[in-house]
Amino acid sequence: MKLTVRYAEATADVLTDVLGFRKKGQYPSAVAGQPDILVFETGEGGTGAEIHVEERADLPPERPGRGSVHHVALRVDNEEQLREWIERINEAAFPNSGLIDRFYFRSLYFREPNGILFEIATDGPGFDADEDIHHLGESLALPPFLESRREQIEAKLKPLDTKLG
Template sequence: MYKIPGHHHISMITKNAKMNNLFYQKVLGLRLVKKTVNQDDPSMYHLFYGDLTGSAGTELTFFEMPIVGRTVRGTNAITQIGLLVPSFESLEYWKKRFELLDVKHGEITKYAGRDALHFEDTEGLRMILLNNNGEETPEYWTAWEDSNVEQKHRILGMGTVEITVRYLERTAKTLTDMLGYVEVTRSENEAIFQSIAGQAFGEIVLKQQVGPSEKPGRGSIHHLAIRVKNMDELRYWEEQVKDRGFHSSGVVDRYYFQSLYFRDSNGILFELATDGPGFTADSTVEALGKKLDLPPFLEGKRAEIEANLKPLD
């Protein structure tokens, strides 16, 4: 059986791509590594932020939907995103930075056993900075040296992701029985799962909450993508999804990676995504994020697509 090596990316909804770009580059210090469009609806931006090359496990991605309403929070949703920072000192640095830049945030506390600082972006997306405390991160994660954040405090990549569901055991079984995650802690209404023992870059906190399902809007999380190394592994997982009885999208060619989508029995949307070929498939490392990149099947519609998009700068 193949092993899930961690998170790949996580995708959210924004109402305003220009404001979103400003926050994630200028406030969080991430690199805009790919400026492209939603391949299923090319009228909207799809923005990817991450490390130097947008390595798997560092990517925060956003679909721009200008007419979207507000999020009505509830259950059966992906509800918080953890981002790893190097140290406790980094959390103190970020708290001061958030105060200076008027970013909504809390006090330094604990979350999933780690020192943590909760904050929100300009649209209410809930995130948590987590102290990685010098622990291992994937060796290919590569810092973007042009970040405006001090080098020793920069965001490393994705950490613990929180999912809130009405029926905890259903999603727990999807994670353990099908995807091979290991349950490491359990309380009455919460459990923690890891794809790699002891590592936050493949960790999921599952919380049980009764009540109505979340109504998605600006600042809501659309799906969590988890890593698979290549097409052979993706085909294996495709069979596991089918055998479990979940409806699958089948393998979808996203040009920058290959994907498979399915919803579990709580309605949580998961994506399985390959590591490659990556965002340098149509760009040099130096040019990443500087122009609108389109997969080959959309290139013939470039003029029409660009005419419908507002400039980010």
């Protein structure tokens, strides 16, 4: 995943000092005259565990809209670990959402200095919490807080073409 920010150092500090990533290296930007792109990794590393940070002070600030990324989601095993992250984010003095119950998982949201919204979310209970595993995807599963809007939500859905070729 690549994050394009105005000031790479601020995001790099959040990744390393708060989220526990480590700097893996850097490589030249494809845009002449721009700083190198920084690479950070977590866990055992590898492409699924990397964040690339590109500093581009020459670009206008990001505006939410079609094609933009809303947030970066990171996962933890369970609610106990999430509560430890909430404590850590509070200690770092980042304004945050506190624990949010999404029914299928629990989350914490916070913004870093460049405006990137991070989510730390639990693996469980999972999207199969209210469906028989042998029938996953056969009907629209909604969390209880959206059930009253089922008819409205289903009316806006379009069937997927599942035929290949």
